[in-house]
Amino acid sequence: MSQRAQDLAQQLETLNNEVIAFVDSCSDENWHKVCNWEDWTVGVTARHVGSGHYKAIGLAKMIINGEKLPDITAEQINEGGNQHARKHADCTKDEVLKVLQKNGADTADFIAGLSDDELDRKGHLAVAGGEITTQQFIEYVILKDSIKHLANMKTAIGI
Secondary structure, three states: OOHHHHHHHHHHHHHHHHHHHHHHHOOHHHHOOEEOOOOEEHHHHHHHHHHHHHHHHHHHHHHHOOOOOOOOOHHHHHHHHHHHHHHOOOOOHHHHHHHHHHHHHHHHHHHHOOOHHHHHOEEEEHHHOEEEEHHHHHHHHHHHHHHHHHHHHHHHOOO
């Protein structure tokens, strides 16, 4: 097992626990407040973290397997997020908590099992500006962007 992978998995677990605690503590009023950057409700933004960012581990698997990554643009990513927001506009706290718990645990388990060689493998991700390692993908797409969404949710409710 890779210590780097263990550290990344621990970062994800810590983040996921923070998102879960935040969601669990949201009042119904706060659940429906809109996050300015995303232009989605707090509930939809939390669901996006659990189902969008955590599920993006599929792209990391493609990097590890040497598969060609899709040529996606920032506009396509944004539209996918907006489609998700429309589809899940009425999501409940219980639903989102289940998504966060399951996908967070699955993603952390996957990350924890990676080797240093797998973390160092590269793939071309045009939206990221070129080559990206598996570790960079995990750090930026899964962790950093999820942290940004959590900060935006907190801002939306005034904390």
